[in-house]
Amino acid sequence: MPVFIRLQLNKRINKVILGSYLFRRCKTSLGLWDQDINTDIKIKIERHWAKEVSCALDKNDSNKENHYVLPMFPYPSGNLHMGHVRVYSISDTIARFLTLTGKRVIHPIGWDAFGLPAENAAIERNILPHDWTKSNIQSMKNQLLKLGFHFDWTREISTCDPQYYKWTQYIFLKLFEKGLAYQNKGKVNWDPIDKTVLADEQVDELGHSWRSGAKVESRVLTQWYIKTTKYAKQLYDGLHSECLDSWNDIINLQQHWIGECNGVVVTFKLKVKDVDKHFDVWTKEPHKFIHAEFLVISKNSILLEDINNNDLLELKCYNPITSSELPVYITDNVNFPEGKDVYIGSPATDEIDMKLAKTLNITIKEIKNTIDINGDNEKAINIAQNKNVGGHFVSSNLKDWLISRQRYWGTPIPIVHCDSCGTVPVPYEELPVKLPMNTARGIQTLEKIDDWVNCKCPKCQKHAKRETDTMDTFVDSSWYYYRFLDPNNKALPFEKSKLLNKAPVDIYIGGKEHAVLHLYYARFMSYFLHSLGWTPTEEPFKKLLVQGMVMGQSYKLKSSGKYLPPESIEKVGKQFKEKVTGEPVVAQWEKMSKSKYNGENPERLLSAYGCDATRLLILADVPPATSRRWSDATVPGIINWQHRLWLTIREFMKYRYDTASNKTLTAEEFAKYESNLRDSRNYIIATTTYHFKYTHKLSVGLSRLQTLTNTLRNKVPPEVISKSREFEIALANLIIMLSPVAPHFCSELWAGFLEAPNRVCQSVDDIIKWDKNILQQKWPEVDDDYGLSFLCKVDGADRCDLKIKAVDLNTLSKEQALKLALSEEPVINRLKSGILRVQYELYPGCRAILKIFSNRNVNKPKLEENTESVKHKINSGSN
Numbered sequence: 001m002p003v004f005i006r007l008q009l010n011k012r013i014n015k016v017i018l019g020s021y022l023f024r025r026c027k028t029s030l031g032l033w034d035q036d037i038n039t040d041i042k043i044k045i046e047r048h049w050a051k052e053v054s055c056a057l058d059k060n061d062s063n064k065e066n067h068y069v070l071p072m073f074p075y076p077s078g079n080l081h082m083g084h085v086r087v088y089s090i091s092d093t094i095a096r097f098l099t100l101t102g103k104r105v106i107h108p109i110g111w112d113a114f115g116l117p118a119e120n121a122a123i124e125r126n127i128l129p130h131d132w133t134k135s136n137i138q139s140m141k142n143q144l145l146k147l148g149f150h151f152d153w154t155r156e157i158s159t160c161d162p163q164y165y166k167w168t169q170y171i172f173l174k175l176f177e178k179g180l181a182y183q184n185k186g187k188v189n190w191d192p193i194d195k196t197v198l199a200d201e202q203v204d205e206l207g208h209s210w211r212s213g214a215k216v217e218s219r220v221l222t223q224w225y226i227k228t229t230k231y232a233k234q235l236y237d238g239l240h241s242e243c244l245d246s247w248n249d250i251i252n253l254q255q256h257w258i259g260e261c262n263g264v265v266v267t268f269k270l271k272v273k274d275v276d277k278h279f280d281v282w283t284k285e286p287h288k289f290i291h292a293e294f295l296v297i298s299k300n301s302i303l304l305e306d307i308n309n310n311d312l313l314e315l316k317c318y319n320p321i322t323s324s325e326l327p328v329y330i331t332d333n334v335n336f337p338e339g340k341d342v343y344i345g346s347p348a349t350d351e352i353d354m355k356l357a358k359t360l361n362i363t364i365k366e367i368k369n370t371i372d373i374n375g376d377n378e379k380a381i382n383i384a385q386n387k388n389v390g391g392h393f394v395s396s397n398l399k400d401w402l403i404s405r406q407r408y409w410g411t412p413i414p415i416v417h418c419d420s421c422g423t424v425p426v427p428y429e430e431l432p433v434k435l436p437m438n439t440a441r442g443i444q445t446l447e448k449i450d451d452w453v454n455c456k457c458p459k460c461q462k463h464a465k466r467e468t469d470t471m472d473t474f475v476d477s478s479w480y481y482y483r484f485l486d487p488n489n490k491a492l493p494f495e496k497s498k499l500l501n502k503a504p505v506d507i508y509i510g511g512k513e514h515a516v517l518h519l520y521y522a523r524f525m526s527y528f529l530h531s532l533g534w535t536p537t538e539e540p541f542k543k544l545l546v547q548g549m550v551m552g553q554s555y556k557l558k559s560s561g562k563y564l565p566p567e568s569i570e571k572v573g574k575q576f577k578e579k580v581t582g583e584p585v586v587a588q589w590e591k592m593s594k595s596k597y598n599g600e601n602p603e604r605l606l607s608a609y610g611c612d613a614t615r616l617l618i619l620a621d622v623p624p625a626t627s628r629r630w631s632d633a634t635v636p637g638i639i640n641w642q643h644r645l646w647l648t649i650r651e652f653m654k655y656r657y658d659t660a661s662n663k664t665l666t667a668e669e670f671a672k673y674e675s676n677l678r679d680s681r682n683y684i685i686a687t688t689t690y691h692f693k694y695t696h697k698l699s700v701g702l703s704r705l706q707t708l709t710n711t712l713r714n715k716v717p718p719e720v721i722s723k724s725r726e727f728e729i730a731l732a733n734l735i736i737m738l739s740p741v742a743p744h745f746c747s748e749l750w751a752g753f754l755e756a757p758n759r760v761c762q763s764v765d766d767i768i769k770w771d772k773n774i775l776q777q778k779w780p781e782v783d784d785d786y787g788l789s790f791l792c793k794v795d796g797a798d799r800c801d802l803k804i805k806a807v808d809l810n811t812l813s814k815e816q817a818l819k820l821a822l823s824e825e826p827v828i829n830r831l832k833s834g835i836l837r838v839q840y841e842l843y844p845g846c847r848a849i850l851k852i853f854s855n856r857n858v859n860k861p862k863l864e865e866n867t868e869s870v871k872h873k874i875n876s877g878s879n
Contacts, residue, residue: 026751026754026771026772026773027049027052027751027773028751028755029748029751029752029755030044030045030048030748032044033646033649033650033653033752034650036643036646037642037643037646039608039609039610042609042610042612042613042642042744042745043610045610045744045745045747045748046148046610046611046612046744046745048744048748049743049744049747049748050148050744052747052773052775053148053150053743053744053747053775054145054148054149054150055775062104064102064103064104065102065103065104066103066104066105066106066501066502067098067103067104067105067106067506067507068105068106068485068502068503068504068505068506068507069091069094069095069098069105069106069107069505069506069507069509070091070106070107070108070481070484070505070507070508070509070541071087071088071090071091071109071509071510072087072508072509072510072511072514072518073109073110073111073112073477073480074111074112074140075111075112075113075115075117076111076112076113076118076133076136076137076140077117077136077140078135078136078139078140079139079140079143080140080143080144080147080602081550081592081599081602082550082592082599082600082602082618082628082630083511083549083550083592084140084602085147085550085602085614085615085618086547086550086618086619086624086628087509087510087511087547088144088147088149089147089149089615089618089619089741090509090545090547090619090624090696090698091107091149091509092107092148092149092150092151092615092740093615093619093692093698093740093741094507094509094545094692094696094740095107095150095740096150096739096740096743096775097692097693097740097779099775100736100739100740100777100778100779101693101778101779102778102779106152106155106484106485106502107150107151107152108151108152108155108156108157108484108487109144109149109151109152109153109155109156110155110156110157110158110159110480110484111133111137111156111157111158111159111160112159112473112476112477112480113133113137113158113159113160113161114159114160114165114409114410114411114470114473114476115409115410115473116194116196116211116407116409117211118132118133118136118409119407119408119409119444120194122409123444128437129160129408129409130160130435130437133158133160137158143602143603146606146611147602147606147611147614147615148611148612148615148743148744150743154487155484155485155487156487157480157483157484157487159411159473159476159477159480160409162432162434162435163432163490164476164483165411165412165432165476166431166432167483167492167493168411168471168475168476168479169411169412169413169414169426169431169432169433170428170431170493171479171493171525171529172413172414172471172475173414173425173426173428173431174528174532175226175528176415176425177425178528179227179388180226180227180230180528181224181225181226181227182224182225182227182278183222183223183224183225183423184222184223184225184278184279185220185221185222185223185277185302185305186220186221186222186223186225186302186402187218187219187220187302188218188219188220188221188223188402189202189203189216189217189218190216190217190218190219190221191209191211191212191214191216191217192214192215192217193209193212193213193214194209194211194212194214194407195406195407195444195445196405196406196407197221197223197402197404197405197406198210198216199402199472199517203216220302220305221404223402223403223404223469224402224403224404224413224415224467224469224471225400225401225402225403226400226401226403226475226524227400227401228398228400228401228520228521228524229265229280229392229394229398229399229400230390230392230394231392231524231527231528232258232259232261232392232393232394232395232398233261233392233393233394234527234538235254235258235520235523235524235527236254236255236258236259236260236261238523238527238538238539239251239254239255241538241539243504243537243539243542244539244541244542244543245542245543246543246544246545247543247544250512250515250519250544250546253515253516254515254516254519254520254523257398257516257517257520258395258398258520259394259395259396259397259398260395261393261394261395262284262393262395263282263283263284263337263393263394263395263396264282264283264284264286264289264380264381264384264390264391264392264393264394265280265281265282265390265391265392265394266280266281266289266320266321266380266384266389266390266391267279267280267281267320267389267390268280268281268295268317268318268319268320269317269318269320270303270315270317270318270328271316271318272306272307275306277303279303279342280342280390281295281342281344282337282340282342282394282396283337283344284337285346285349285350285373285377286376286377286378286380286381286391287346287349287371287373287376287377287379287380288344288345288346288349288350288353288380289319289321289322289344289380289383289384290321290322290376290379290380291346291348291349291371291376292319292322292326292344292345292346293326293327293345293346293347293348293357293362293364293365294326294327294328294329294345294357294360294362295317295326295327295328295329295342295343295344295345296328296329296330296331296334296336296342296343296344296345296356296360297328297329297330297341297342297343298330298331298332298334298336298341298342299330299331299332300332300341301341301342303341303342304330315327315328315330316328320384320387320389321380321383321384321387321389327362329360329362331360333359334356337396338396338397339395339396339397339398339399340396345357345362347362347364348364348365348367348371349371349373401472401474401521401524402472403471403472403474403475404469404470404471404472405469405470405471405472406445406468406469407444407445407470408435408444408445408446408470409435409470410470410471410472410473411470411471411475411476412432412433412434412435412446412466412467412470412471413467413469413470413471414426414431414433414467415466415467416455416457416458416464416465416466416467417464417465417466417467418457418459418460418462418464419462419463419464420457420459420460420462421457421459421460421464424457424458424459424464425458426458427458430458433466436449436451436452445468446466446468446469446470447468452466453465453466453468454466474517474518474521475521477518477521477522478518478521478522478524478525479493479522479525479526479529481503481505481508481522481540481541482494482499482503482526482529482535482540485498485499485502485503486498486499493534494534496533496534496535496536499535499536500536503535503536503537503540504526504537504539504540504541504542505540505541505542506542506543507541507542507543507544507545507696508540508541508542508543508544508545509544509545509546509547509624510546510547511546511547511549512546512547512548512625513549515544515546519541519544522540522541523539523540525540526538526539526540545624545625545696546624546625547624547625548622548624548625548626548627548628549591549592549627549628550591550592550600550618550627550628550630551589551590551591551592551598551627551628551629551630552589552590552591552592552593552596552598552599552600552630553566553587553588553589553598553629553631554587554588554589554590554593554596554597554598555568555569555576555585555586555587555597556585556586556588556596557578557583557584557585557586558583558584558585558586559583559584563595563596563597564578564585564597565597566597566598568580569585569587589627589629592630600630602614605617609635609638609639610744610745611744612642612741612742612743612744612745612746613638613639613642613742613745615741615742616638616641616642616702616741616742617634617635617638619698619699619702619741620634620637620638620699620702620703621634621699622699623695623696623697623698623699623700624696624697624698641706641709642742642745644709644713645709645734645735645738645745645749646749647713648709648712648713648731649731649749649752649753650752651718651721652721652727652731652752652753652756653752653755653756655718655721655722656721656722656756656757656758656759657756657757657758658718658722663719664717664718664719665717665719665720670719670720670723670724673716673717673720673724673726673727674720674724674725674726675726676711677711677712677720677724677726677727677730678726678730678783678786679786680707680708680711680730681708681726681729681730681733681780682782682783682786684704684705684707684708684733684734684737685733685737685780685781685782685845686782686786686788686789686845686846686847687700687701687704687846688701688704688705688737689779689780689781689845689846690843690846690847691704692737692740693843693846694843694846698741701737702738702741705734705737705738708730708733708734709734711730712727712730712731712734722758723758723760724760725760725761728759728760728761729761729767729768731753732753732761732767732768733780735749735750735753735774736750736774736777736778736779736780737779737780739774739775739777743774743775746774747773747774747775749774750773750774750777751773754770767780781806781845782806782845783806784805784806784807785805785806785807786805786806787803787804787805787806788803788804788805788806788809788845788846788847788848789801789802789803789847789848790802790803790804790809790812790817790820790847790848790849790850791847791848791849791850792817792820792821792824792827792849792850792851792852793849793850793851793852794827794830794831794852794853794854795830795852795853795854796851797830799821799824799826799827799830800821800824800826800827802820802824804820804848806845809842809844809847809848810842810844810845812842812848814838814840814850817840817842817848817850818838818840818850818852821850821852827852830854831852831854834854834855835852835853835854835855836853836854836855837852837853838850838851838852838853839851839853
């Protein structure tokens with residue numbers, strides 16, 4: 001009976017007897033092994049296995065170690081782009097990998113749903129932003145499901161849901177209580193088209209809005225701020241926390257943004273027309289706050305906006321450190337601190353200030369006693385902190401977080417303005433302050449909705465008005481990672497007990513463009529929430545995996561810079577030209593954009609190749625952190641790999657049925673094949689695990705799996721395929737290791753693998769779970785006696801690469817590793833007579849790396865010195 005007919009018969013029964021073992025049949029394959037793999041079969045496979053692939057993660061096994069994998073949640077534009085496909089393919093692969101290694105994985109998804117694009121689109125269509133956003137969310141959710149992403153949808157949140165932004169408002173009120181949320185006048189960037197304030201980072205180098213393209217105007221507006229600067233020093237120092245893993249150049253980006261916290265801020269008060277203006281004074285020398293005799297303000301300062309020229313002559317400010325008034329002088333002939341327009345003068349402690357005082361004809365007080373500058377520095381800081389008027393270290397350039405947005409579609413700021421009581425917070429029990437939904441068609445600002453704006457003051461019950469600014473969407477996304485861990489809590493934003501053993505996020509995945517602002521705000525919010533006792537740690541994220549952009553090739557006329565669609569271009573020799581005019585065209589790689597005609601529609605890829613091939617395509621060739629140049633040139637390699645895997649299973653099934661005719665090798669020859677397969681399997685497991693688990697260079701891991709595929713197909717005799725235990729294990733391991741990237745396709749390969757008879761590995765359930773599908777298998781581990789790499793580097797150069805049994809390497813200590821290295825002559829010869837520092841990296845089951853840095857100031861040991869003497873000198877200098 002032909003093999004494929006027998007396979008079809010086997011599919012009709014629920015149990016199969018193999019030797020003396022009884023195995024319950026898992027879900028069977030489609031039985032299409034007699035056909036060559038094609039897109040139609042791939043689509044059928046994906047439909048066949050969709051339910052198993054998209055089933056919820058194992059959330060119930062409390063004995064497993066939690067691992068929180070979080071991709072940055074998307075803005076619901078309505079359509080996925082290739083950047084979405086890339087980031088969620090990365091996170092899904094890592095989540096599935098960790099599940100196979102025995103972790104209880106938390107892999108949630110939600111929607112960063114407020115913002116200008118939805119509001120503008122809704123206005124254009126004369127519909128509610130809520131309806132537009134809800135429709136987009138459903139559309140994108142369906143696309144994510146089509147890609148087979150393994151999210152825990154029971155944790156789904158949306159920032160535009162009142163049950164989410166209620167808690168954003170709740171946190172805002174906590175900030176307000178602590179004096180960290182405040183209102184102040186400031187010069188802002190105003191977008192005249194979108195009619196809202198823009199952060200500096202939302203304005204390009206030519207002064208245009210990043211979204212509308214309009215020329216940005218400078219305006220003076222009263223805005224809401226969050227005093228992030230109070231946490232600047234903590235956030236700067238926290239970048240060196242041992243909690244952070246693989247932040248690499250992101251640390252430099254964050255440090256550059258925060259700046260060196262080399263000065264102290266104190267909030268002074270300026271009274272103008274019976275109105276108190278509060279402003280920050282910054283100095284590197286805190287003792288000046290005690291000994292200050294005057295303040296200098298720039299002529300262009302916003303503080304002088306409402307002051308007429310007559311009032312300027314007798315302007316005074318209140319110094320909270322000394323509880324006294326200081327005269328204020330207006331001039332630009334001062335070296336203001338960078339980013340500041342206020343200067344504090346202390347002639348008693350600073351010669352430059354003495355000269356400045358003489359220039360300004362300021363009368364100087366007589367210095368009667370010796371001044372203890374160090375002691376007064378500390379004293380000034382303590383007074384400021386005790387009075388809650390500052391005293392925190394910060395750079396002069398860093399500004400507080402401006403959160404006001406003058407648009408409708410955002411979280412309302414829970415504040416009421418009363419003529420009698422002033423600025424009044426909305427009571428907690430009245431949250432959420434909901435957006436008015438039924439009257440918002442065509443409305444751009446809340447101030448136009450009178451029924452919503454007019455209210456009663458929570459304190460005096462007199463007529464008052466609601467705050468009409470909404471919050472920057474960065475506020476909503478500054479704490480969402482904690483809400484995912486307790487998404488249905490109706491009493492609090494989240495309970496600390498739900499965060500224990502789950503937070504901080506183990507690996508946070510997203511675009512590098514968010515590694516400054518969003519990450520800074522999220523870190524600030526986490527530090528603040530920790531100060532309230534709400535969270536177990538200050539830092540919100542352990543490891544960052546930043547992915548590069550997906551780039552498409554664009555074409556534009558050299559003469560005008562006009563972008564052209566690819567079909568209007570032809571290549572003549574090495575040059576590109578427009579077909580019709582023959583004009584020279586510049587070809588370059590840029591971020592995908594419809595306006596540049598260089599985008600790729602994920603739906604086309606899904607239709608043409610299937611979702612597993614699409615995931616393989618986006619992850620192959622380049623690691624996540626590198627920009628991905630998208631091109632169809634990579635497609636044939638992936639399609640061919642799937643074809644070869646399909647043939648491998650077909651041949652495995654064929655030869656496992658026809659074992660009697662496969663007797664061509666001697667015992668020695670058979671054993672040699674077994675040995676080679678064992679070595680290849682262990683090497684591929686070690687290197688693939690290393691890149692999937694530690695470096696997250698998924699593309700390198702995939703290339704290793706392609707190598708193992710080649711090994712299994714490289715002139716392996718039928719007798720080995722039909723009888724070899726090592727071939728069977730290697731093939732099983734290959735399918736298991738590929739399954740996090742291509743779960744549907746591997747589910748079908750695995751079903752075919754299970755349907756083959758004459759298994760050699762029937763008794764090794766710890767290696768292969770014959771009664772489980774591919775998604776319930778265990779990630780392969782190297783054999784205990786397999787020699788893993790122990791690499792020693794001296795001053796960056798490889799000196800020796802030893803092979804150590806896996807069972808021994810996994811417990812190798814730093815001291816043992818150093819001792820082993822010092823027994824190798826290349827290491828001794830490279831070292832000088834002392835060790836400055838030793839760094840040891842152990843990756844259990846994969847490899848170990850010892851990095852020795854020599855003390856360059858110590859002479860190199862003489863060649864005639866014996867090895868033990870050199871070791872003694874080296875060990876005595878190690879740390």
